[in-house]
Amino acid sequence: MSVGTEPSVCQNTDMEDRAPVPPPHPAKDVTEHVGYRLKQASAALRGAMDRALREHDLTVPQYSCLELLDQQPGLSNADLARGTFVSRQSANVVLRGLKDAGLITQATSTDHGRALPVHLTAAGQQRLHTARGAVYTIEERMIKNIPARRLTALLADLDAMTAALDG
Amino acid sequence: MSVGTEPSVCQNTDMEDRAPVPPPHPAKDVTEHVGYRLKQASAALRGAMDRALREHDLTVPQYSCLELLDQQPGLSNADLARGTFVSRQSANVVLRGLKDAGLITQATSTDHGRALPVHLTAAGQQRLHTARGAVYTIEERMIKNIPARRLTALLADLDAMTAALDG
């Protein structure tokens, strides 16, 4: 009556090539599929970030926007939507929340185009800096059991999967 | 004014150890973080599955439930919630949709406990079988550029991250 509770074996050891031919698709169990594990890991990360950010009165998309705006001030609503992998409408809702909380400011007009640049307020900067610690702690814990030299490959593989699906 | 559009370099090549010490955390760019890439890949997969399953009149959580029920008939609402990484309440909504579509049946009573076992109907089996092809095509495309011997490591790493966050 339980699902996905098999103890994941060999997670602290460094084994690079175990099975010469890992059967990719006619897998007997859904939980063996890459997509399933990807969703699982993503859900775990989302949950951990949710819990941690709640203490800072931030949601995950709100934190994501703050982080992007800190590195690239002046991004527009559409830019933030792409950067956080949501629709423009969702980003708009998130921005409204951040505006109401006084963490960002958005220009009401522009001399060229329609994109309205968004900037962090001082309060936004401060909130981000305190919340960032909690988020970084989570990411540290998440990757602490992954061999350092595999992290590069992991980033590349995640990128390759994204590119293959988007194209 | 764009985010995350840098062409991901080295995605078809097989490089296992590039940087001896990949700086994990004080990364200059958010997009270099594992969590960001994880979310990105997960979002891409979710979008691709959404588009593919729409032709079969199924949502991603609905398909996930069908897949789990095909392999483990008689799972309860709470079991499916755990298996699809959502809350019991969300799973309940999904099950209602599947019930209305005639793809599953759920016992109305039980002789022991409160868990009401769910089973696929013939229509549910057939719908799953046709939709499965589309989903498998997506997963094939997603991993087609990943060296086969790295897939095992990828699964293990995703598992390790999940375990580290859940514990």
Added chain:
DNA sequence: TCATGGATGTCAAAGCCCTGACATCAATGT
């Protein structure tokens, strides 16, 4: 000049998902 296409912001409706809360049921220990 005008038309077309692409990108952006916005509104509306719907669905998904979450937390909080409550009641039910079985197992356990007192």
Added chain:
DNA sequence: ACATTGATGTCAGGGCTTTGACATCCATGA
């Protein structure tokens, strides 16, 4: 027998996200 604990199903409220649609603004080319 009784209380406690844990798991389950369910209801209510709210937040997030999506698709669809529409109007605005710029760039491009006829």
